[in-house]
Amino acid sequence: MRTILVLNPKGGSGKSTLATNIASYFSISGKKVTLADCDPQGSSQDWLNVRSDKQSPINNAVLAKGSLQIPQETDILIMDTPAGVTDKRLSKFLSQAQTMVMPVIASPIDIRAAERFLDELFSLKGSINNKIKIATVANRVREDTLIAAKLEYYLDKLKLPDGKRLPFMTMLRQSQNYIHAAERGLSIFELPPSKTYYDREQWEPLLRWLNSSKSLPK
Ligand SMILES: Nc1ncnc2c1ncn2[C@@H]1O[C@H](COP(=O)(O)OP(=O)(O)O)[C@@H](O)[C@H]1O
Numbered sequence: 634m635r636t637i638l639v640l641n642p643k644g645g646s647g648k649s650t651l652a653t654n655i656a657s658y659f660s661i662s663g664k665k666v667t668l669a670d671c672d673p674q675g676s677s678q679d680w681l682n683v684r685s686d687k688q689s690p691i692n693n694a695v696l697a698k699g700s701l702q703i704p705q706e707t708d709i710l711i712m713d714t715p716a717g718v719t720d721k722r723l724s725k726f727l728s729q730a731q732t733m734v735m736p737v738i739a740s741p742i743d744i745r746a747a748e749r750f751l752d753e754l755f756s757l758k759g760s761i762n763n764k765i766k767i768a769t770v771a772n773r774v775r776e777d778t779l780i781a782a783k784l785e786y787y788l789d790k791l792k793l794p795d796g797k798r799l800p801f802m803t804m805l806r807q808s809q810n811y812i813h814a815a816e817r818g819l820s821i822f823e824l825p826p827s828k829t830y831y832d833r834e835q836w837e838p839l840l841r842w843l844n845s846s847k848s849l850p851k
């Protein structure tokens with residue numbers, strides 16, 4: 634089983650949006666997908682609850698006695714995480730996954746929070762990149778704004794502790810498509826292609842990375 638963690642301790646950065654869209658994408662591709670909502674706020678769980686049986690199936694992992702009960706046949710587990718994950722909880726989440734996607738919003742507060750979080754992440758013992766592959770995604774970007782350019786510049790120059798580049802995958806625009814999809818338990822990949830053409834194009838680099846061995850530790 635392959636596990637993809639969606640994590641950024643900052644609330645509202647787009648974790649649940651990414652987790653649900655990634656889950657739907659892999660389910661449409663024919664993988665047996667389980668979505669684990671580890672956030673008591675339950676956004677991914679709510680999304681699954683309104684999702685119709687007619688859509689490609691996504692299993693639900695439930696927390697029982699502090700540990701996740703994951704359906705045995707799962708190919709890909711997507712973990713949606715709460716805000717404020719640090720210290721031991723952070724280490725525990727990291728130890729459970731091979732891949733981590735970190736969404737960052739184009740705002741000065743979010744960029745500073747990302748800086749602090751990455752400092753903590755990179756100070757953890759053990760070489761992160763040998764155990765888990767991490768990539769960033771700029772989210773809710775409004776093009777042609779100064780802050781979007783700042784975020785792009787910041788994410789693009791990030792380095793891992795070993796000096797290699799921290800992969801910055803893509804910029805996802807702010808779009809009502811994400812809101813409309815979420816309301817109905819859908820992803821942008823389940824809305825009409827004519828309406829979501831641009832968003833799908835923005836997802837391409839992230840999906841290519843997730844489908845390649847580059848997002849898996851050796
Ligand atoms: N690219 C986007 N365009 C428009 N709205 C977005 C986008 N990404 C997230 N949102 C909205 O922003 C809010 C916070 O996103 P969410 O995924 O719940 O963040 P988190 O799980 O990190 O708290 C939600 O209302 C969500 O629908």
Ligand SMILES: [Mg+2]
Binds near residue numbers: 648677713
């Ligand atoms: Mg959430």
